[in-house]
Amino acid sequence: MDTQHSDARPVLEGPDIARVLTRIAHEIVERAKGADDVVLLGIPTRGVFLARRLAVKLEQITGRTIPVGSLDITMYRDDLRLGPPRALARTEIPGDGLDGRLVVLVDDVLFSGRTIRAALDALNDLGRPRAVQLAVLVDRGHRELPIRADYVGKNLPTSLRETVKVQLTEEDGRDTVLLGVKQTVAGAQQ
Amino acid sequence: MQRHLISAADLTRDDAVLILDTAEEMARVADRPIKKLPTLRGRTVVNLFFEDSTRTRISFEAAEKRLSADVINFSAKGSSVSKGESLKDTAQTLEAMGVDAVVIRHGASGAPYRLANSGWIDAAVINAGDGTHQHPTQALLDAFTMRRRLVGRDAGLGHDLAGKRITIVGDVLHSRVARSNVDLLHTLGADVTLVAPPTLLPVGVGSWPCEISYDLDGVLPKSDAVMMLRVQRERMNAAFFPTEREYSRRYGLDADRMARMPEHAIVMHPGPMVRGMEITAEVADSGRCTAVEQVANGVSIRMAVLYLLLGGAVFDSRNAPAHPQTRIEEK
Numbered sequence: 001m002d003t004q005h006s007d008a009r010p011v012l013e014g015p016d017i018a019r020v021l022t023r024i025a026h027e028i029v030e031r032a033k034g035a036d037d038v039v040l041l042g043i044p045t046r047g048v049f050l051a052r053r054l055a056v057k058l059e060q061i062t063g064r065t066i067p068v069g070s071l072d073i074t075m076y077r078d079d080l081r082l083g084p085p086r087a088l089a090r091t092e093i094p095g096d097g098l099d100g101r102l103v104v105l106v107d108d109v110l111f112s113g114r115t116i117r118a119a120l121d122a123l124n125d126l127g128r129p130r131a132v133q134l135a136v137l138v139d140r141g142h143r144e145l146p147i148r149a150d151y152v153g154k155n156l157p158t159s160l161r162e163t164v165k166v167q168l169t170e171e172d173g174r175d176t177v178l179l180g181v182k183q184t185v186a187g188a189q190q
Numbered sequence: 191m192q193r194h195l196i197s198a199a200d201l202t203r204d205d206a207v208l209i210l211d212t213a214e215e216m217a218r219v220a221d222r223p224i225k226k227l228p229t230l231r232g233r234t235v236v237n238l239f240f241e242d243s244t245r246t247r248i249s250f251e252a253a254e255k256r257l258s259a260d261v262i263n264f265s266a267k268g269s270s271v272s273k274g275e276s277l278k279d280t281a282q283t284l285e286a287m288g289v290d291a292v293v294i295r296h297g298a299s300g301a302p303y304r305l306a307n308s309g310w311i312d313a314a315v316i317n318a319g320d321g322t323h324q325h326p327t328q329a330l331l332d333a334f335t336m337r338r339r340l341v342g343r344d345a346g347l348g349h350d351l352a353g354k355r356i357t358i359v360g361d362v363l364h365s366r367v368a369r370s371n372v373d374l375l376h377t378l379g380a381d382v383t384l385v386a387p388p389t390l391l392p393v394g395v396g397s398w399p400c401e402i403s404y405d406l407d408g409v410l411p412k413s414d415a416v417m418m419l420r421v422q423r424e425r426m427n428a429a430f431f432p433t434e435r436e437y438s439r440r441y442g443l444d445a446d447r448m449a450r451m452p453e454h455a456i457v458m459h460p461g462p463m464v465r466g467m468e469i470t471a472e473v474a475d476s477g478r479c480t481a482v483e484q485v486a487n488g489v490s491i492r493m494a495v496l497y498l499l500l501g502g503a504v505f506d507s508r509n510a511p512a513h514p515q516t517r518i519e520e521k
Contacts, residue, residue, distance in 0.1 A: 072215070075229040075497070085502035087208065088215040125224040 008165065008180030012154060017137065017175045020153035021050070024135055025057035027151050032102055035062050037130065039098060041071045043107040043119055044089035049170040050137060051106040067094030071105070071126075076118035091122075098127030104151075108166040110136040113147035138177055140164045194306040194315040195495055198326040198370040203350060203377050210334050211347055212494035213487070219256060220490070229501055230259035233290040238280070239318070240266040240296045245461055245485060246318050246328070250293050253492035259500075262289070277301060281310040289313045291500055299323035299366075314499045322364050322425070328460055329370035331491040333378055335484050336415050339456050352379035357409050359385045359441055360419030360468050363392050364426070367460045368419060372400050383409055387441065389430040390421075406441055410450045417458040418443055418468045434467060444470040448478065456480050 012020070029035045035058055042051030048070045055068040072089040080086070105119055116134060123132060135151035140158045156179065158164060165178045192200060201209070219225055235254045239247055247263070254261045266272065271280060277296075284292060291314040294302045299321030306315035319325040337346040340354055356375055362368045362384050375382050382400035384391065395402060403409050410416065421437065431437045443457060451457075457473055459481040465471045473479060 075227045075501075080229065080501055083502055085498045088212055090215065091218060121228070125226065126222060 008163070008178035010176045011156060011179045012138070012177035014169075014175035017153070017177070020137065021053050022057055024151045024153060025054055025061055028054075028058065028104060028133075028135070029061050031133075031150070035064075035066065035102075037101045038066055039094055039096075039101045039103050039129075040066060040068045041093075041103055041105050041119075041123075042068070043105065043115060044070055044072050045171055046166055046168050047105075047107040049168045050108060050135075054104075054106060054135065067096065069094045071119055071122055073115060073118040073122050076121045078114060078118065091126075093126055098123070098129045100128070100130050102131050102133065103129040104133045104135050106135045108137050108168075109164050110134070110139045110147075110149050110152075111142055111164075113143045113145040116147050117145050137166060138164055193499065194302075194317075195326050195499065196303050196306055196315065196317045197324045198329040198374040198377075199324075201326070201374065201377060203379070206330070206333070206374060206377055207348060207350055209330055209491065209494050209498060210337060212498060213330075213334055213490040214343070214347060216256075216493040216497070217487070217490040219493070220486070226256055226258060228258050229497060230254070230257040232260070233500055234260045234262065234288065235291045235293060235496070235500075236262045236264055236284055236289050236313075237318075238264045238284070238292050238294045240271065240294075240301070241319070243295055243319070245488070246295065246325075249485065249488040250316075250318060250327075250492050252489045253496055256489070257493055257496055259290075259496070262287075277305065278308070278310055281305055281308075284313070285311040291316060291496070293318050295319045297321055316495060316499065319366055321366065323366050323369065324373075325366040325370045326374070327488070327492055327495060328367050329374040330495070331484055331488040332367075332371055332417065332458060332460070333374055334487050334491055335458065335480050336380075336456070338487070339480065340414050340454070350378040350380075351375060354380040354414045355383070355412055356380050356415050356417065357383045357385060357413040358417045358419065359406060359443070361390045361421045361430075362386045362395070362419065363390045363430070364422040365419050371417065372398050376400065383413070385409055385441065387431050387437070407447065407450065410447060411452065413451060413455055415456050415458055416443065416451060417460070418463075419460070420462060420464055421467055438467055442468050442470065443473050445472045445476075448473050448476070451478075458484060460484065 032038055040051040040055050042048030051068050055066040058066045069092045070090055072091045074086050074088050133150040136149045137153040138156050139149055139152045140156045142160060161182050163180045163182055167174055167176050169175050219227060237247055237250055251261055293316045294305060295318040300323060301320050302315050302317040317324055317326055336351055341349055358368050358371060372382050376399040383403055384400055385403050385406050457479045459469060461481055463469055463474055465474055
């Protein structure tokens with residue numbers, strides 16, 4: 001898959017990502033009127049790292065600890081039967097649960113919206129949040145479902161021939177968002 | 191992963207570790223308020239039990255239902271099998287009903303293999319115990335229990351059982367659990383020792399990847415886990431040992447013997463236990479005996495196996511990808 005990114009160009013670098021996350025943290029505090037009942041749930045793999053970073057920033061702003069967890073959506077995907085079985089990632093719900101809380105889902109790229117649809121189904125089995133919001137680092141468009149993000153790091157208009165790849169220090173050794181061109185157009189992937 | 195799960199010997203180390211890791215995530219579903227996942231919605235699984243079973247059948251049924259599969263239970267008693275129907279005809283009936291997977295327990299060794307390789311059905315076949323041959327999901331849940339207790343719940347993820355010393359005691363001759371465990375534990379890097387009276391060891395046991403001993407007391411201090419097997423009276427048609435008391439004195443696990451095991455070592459039993467025979471009530475009820483935990487882990491392991499065999503696309507076994515892909519990175 002990496003070969004597709006040989007001529008990819010960066011659209012966000014490390015410092016940009018840090019600034020974007022700071023802005024989203026402030027927006028969350030503003031919209032949630034203090035972020036008293038916020039729970040951050042990252043969608044593996046990279047959404048979890050973003051959620052943890054957001055939590056640190058929220059703690060700096062509010063001075064309170066913010067519960068962070070992860071929500072694996074693999075078992076709720078609508079395309080499970082289109083490929084070989086996928087390895088599962090960890091679902092970790094913070095101790096106090098989700099009932100009555102404001103859950104902010106965190107993911108790296110918002111594309112078709114199908115991942116978020118699956119995440120909403122998964123949430124349904126885990127509790128009853130007061131409200132659910134969505135924060136993404138990059139919104140690349142091409143939605144296939146009526147889903148939108150509440151907090152967007154960067155709107156990145158793309159064509160379906162292009163690929164967007166987020167790299168984060170925790171997983172890839174560096175922070176960057178790469179925009180590349182698919183070698184073969186095999187239709188839209190999730 | 192192959193399309194079927196017939197024998198623990200068919201699993202590679204990576205397959206086995208993947209099943210254990212998947213089961214670890216499945217185990218978390220049991221802690222949720224809603225213990226159900228939509229993953230196998232619309233798939234039909236038949237539990238085809240030609241032999242009595244409580245634990246295994248209920249465990250499979252619970253696993254199937256937690257994954258939202260449609261479950262059909264079939265037991266030989268009161269079915270057309272008692273009227274003389276053959277395995278082939280039963281299989282073709284199931285095929286005609288559009289079954290996606292068959293969980294089969296059969297008294298004849300090799301029946302699941304026959305079902306999987308005969309071309310009678312397209313469904314995935316999962317062996318839930320065949321004669322004295324194999325019981326792969328039992329071996330997997332035993333390995334899962336060992337990994338949790340001896341390596342750690344989170345520390346164990348991605349790891350095998352390298353260097354762990356496992357002792358299996360009792361009626362190896364009639365035990366599909368012992369066969370499956372020896373195969374799987376060897377694949378996972380553990381050192382297995384079988385302890386049994388010579389009459390209860392099968393012919394050719396010398397070629398198995400394990401050690402043999404007749405002295406339980408000598409082996410206990412060097413064991414990380416001791417698995418007691420039930421003496422299978424129903425399969426015995428000859429005198430394998432003089433008296434039950436003698437068997438129990440030489441090969442039974444009581445509190446004195448348990449005290450000789452290392453501090454961290456666990457006692458396992460696949461069930462059903464015969465208290466007073468291979469294990470005393472005192473040992474069975476102690477905190478070191480994992481028999482009940484093994485039953486709970488069985489549901490997680492069977493969910494993992496069902497998910498990995500049925501959760502994805504159905505491939506021809508020849509061109510099935512060797513390993514599941516991780517999340518598609520590109521968005």
